[in-house]
Amino acid sequence: MVRDTMTVYFSRKEKFSSAHRLNSKNLTEEENLAVYGKCNHKNGHGHNYEIKVTIKGTIDPITGMCINLTDLKEAIQTQVLDLVDHKNLDLDVKFFKETPRYNFCLKKDACNVKLTSLLLYHISTAENICIFAWNQLLPVFGDSLYRIKVSETDKNSAEYRGE
Ligand SMILES: Nc1nc2c(c(=O)[nH]1)N=C([C@H](O)[C@H](O)COP(=O)(O)OP(=O)(O)OP(=O)(O)O)CN2
Numbered sequence: 750m751v752r753d754t755m756t757v758y759f760s761r762k763e764k765f766s767s768a769h770r771l772n773s774k775n776l777t778e779e780e781n782l783a784v785y786g787k788c789n790h791k792n793g794h795g796h797n798y799e800i801k802v803t804i805k806g807t808i809d810p811i812t813g814m815c816i817n818l819t820d821l822k823e824a825i826q827t828q829v830l831d832l833v834d835h836k837n838l839d840l841d842v843k844f845f846k847e848t849p850r851y852n853f854c855l856k857k858d859a860c861n862v863k864l865t866s867l868l869l870y871h872i873s874t875a876e877n878i879c880i881f882a883w884n885q886l887l888p889v890f891g892d893s894l895y896r897i898k899v900s901e902t903d904k905n906s907a908e909y910r911g912e
């Protein structure tokens with residue numbers, strides 16, 4: 750039986766090259782080295798990243814498409830690739846350079862419990878690159894944006910599905 754509405758997924762892969770360094774402002778020099786190892790080296794390093802963006806939708810009966818590939822390519826290019834390709838993620842991309850996440854934690858000292866604010870920055874891991882790309886593409890695709898996968902190497906990748 751053929752259904753009236755069928756949910757389908759359409760994906761596009763792109764590549765980009767960026768430099769970065771894994772280093773947290775919330776850790777000491779020694780802690781950074783212990784957590785990130787060689788990826789914390791002050792010279793930084795680079796990756797030929799791959800990003801895969803998946804759109805969820807129904808098939809337009811006239812075009813046979815759930816999204817026009819031209820629109821998907823254009824959005825990935827302008828919203829993501831133009832900002833990260835041949836860039837230093839930590840210095841050139843605002844999300845990693847200066848967009849703080851405000852977290853509040855309770856710190857207990859000898860006599861009382863104090864509310865202390867802690868500024869947390871986005872470290873340029875594959876996980877956070879997924880979040881960056883999601884934030885950039887969500888205004889374009891809304892609920893149709895299904896999944897973003899970012900691969901640093903053939904061996905390492907992260908995925909985000911907006912959850
Ligand atoms: N959870 C995460 N951990 C790490 C990430 C990350 O994005 N999320 N990223 C890195 C570094 O960016 C690093 O460049 C990864 O490279 P490496 O450790 O060399 O891993 P490879 O798979 O490329 O190489 P092998 O030497 O074969 O392991 C680190 N951690």
Ligand SMILES: [Zn+2]
Nearest residue numbers: 769788794796
């Ligand atoms: Zn790296």
